Amino acid sequence: MIWLKRLVVVSLLCLIGVATWLWLTMLSPWFYERPEELPDIEQRTHQVFVYGTLRYLPIRWVVMGTSGSPKPARLDGFERQGLDLSRNADSHVDGLLLTVSPEALQRLDRYERLGIRYERVEQTLADGSTAWVYVRLPMVSELDIHPPAHQIALVTYD
CATH class of the missing domain: 1.20.5 (Single alpha-helices involved in coiled-coils or other helix-helix interfaces)
Structure with missing residues (x-):
């Protein structure tokens, strides 16, 4: 016992x-703090295409507090690679189209760590509708980024 x-x-x-x-x-x-450079969320209903963990109802309820009224959807011209999407003209990704409020979109942004781990981009789905899609940001080490001139600090010695 x-x-x-x-x-x-x-x-x-x-x-x-x-x-x-x-x-x-x-x-x-x-x-998580939403980066200041991100635009404010428009106060309207949003369409979001999900292809990963958010396809599962329990996860959506925990993250958004709602189901999002899911409908099957397809994103052409992309393929799924783990937690990311990459362009591939000969492929597609099946997922769900969610209808969400501005508050739910804000919670999705938090879940996806918008501006830190993912960016939210508008894409046209196979049925012609448009929706937000979360796409992973490239790893900083993989980028060849040079800071703009106004961000370069000059050090002078007197």
């Missing part, structure tokens, strides 16, 4: 750990 009690305690601790991790990463006020 002691093994059953231990199993229950370990299961509860795991469940509490997962719930805490989900809250910290998706809903808490810590660990």
Whole structure:
């Protein structure tokens, strides 16, 4: 009988750990600040194409607090590579089209770490409608970026 009690305690601790991790990463006020350079979210209904973890109803409920009224959708000219999309004219990605409020879009931005991990771009879907699509930002180490001249600090010695 002691093994059953231990199993229950370990299961509860795991469940509490997962719930805490989900809250910290998706809903808490810590660990993400929306970059200031991002434009404000328009106060209207938005269409969002999802192709990864957000295809699953429990994840959408935790992240957005709603199902998003999902409909099957297809994004032509792209292929899925893990958590990212890459252009491929001969391929497509199947996913869901969600209808979300500005508040839900803000919560999606937080979940996707908009401006840090993903960018949100507008794309035309196979049916001709347009929707926001989250695409991973390139790794900084893979980019050949030079700061604009106004960001270069000059050091002078007197």
